[in-house]
Amino acid sequence: MAEIKKEDYLEQRCLLCDEPTEVRMIPQQRIIEKMNDYMSRRDYAGAERHLLYWMEEAELGHDERGQLMLCGELVGHFRKTGNKEQAMIYADKGLKLVERLDFSETVSAATLYVNIATACNAFDENERAIDLFQKALAIYENNERTAPDLLGGLYNNMALVLTDLDRFAEAKGLYQKAMKTMEQVPNGALEQAITCLNMADLCAAELGEEAAEGQIFDLLDQAQDLLDKPELPRNGYYAFVCEKCAPSFAYYGYFRTAEDLKERAERIYAGA
Secondary structure, eight states: OOOOOHHHHEEEOOTTSSSOSEEEOOOHHHHHHHHHHHHHTTOHHHHHHHHHHHHHHHHHTTOHHHHHHHHHHHHHHHHHTTOHHHHHHHHHHHHHHHHHHTOTTSHHHHHHHHHHHHHHHHTTOHHHHHHHHHHHHHHHTTOTTOOHHHHHHHHHHHHHHHHHTTOHHHHHHHHHHHHHHGGGSTTTHHHHHHHHHHHHHHHHHHHOTTTTHHHHHHHHHHHHHHHTOTTSOOSHHHHHHHHHHHHHHHHTTOHHHHHHHHHHHHHHHHHO
């Protein structure tokens, strides 16, 4: 590993400003990698300690860009653990940082908007979620630096909210975009499987489960085929997706598939 020099992590500031003359940058990529390691083991407590430690370091080092990244991660973490109060605290902090940094039209801001919108959906604040998704959509679709996986994730999560709001035609269009976009992403079949299950829920909501039965079963079969692709790495994220998809299969009567997916996840977690 190359030696890290002082100039690699110190950002000079204007000497005439009241702010500190130096910024100690946190190692964002390393933080994300460690976060992924915690999540591969379902260690939510460890993940939380990890993120809060680095948030304190970023605050002490006046690294506002690092704080912005961590706000998005903490919003997502507290969404997963069901802590609305803490999720919204870091959502508000992140939005203030976006304004302070003049980042409102950047991909970084859009990613924060998506994280907050997804949390709003989880906590039944769908009107606010749609507003944030629309802001993110305008940025992502007009910025050539947007990675396909980010765009695909936005389409999928925004469609979920539109389905909850009974805006079925709009949701369907976004799910179709998500499926196409994730074709460009390595191992995008995992996200496509989730989209197929979401589309099954859309069909049930729009038409009723009995009327939509044929479409639902076709989508479940497609999702199962995607999850069974042998080239997909059987890692922590694969386990997470299997665990996430299993209840949907069970709900629609695919009990054997649901049990198989849960067993796959458990085997991976046990060996991680």
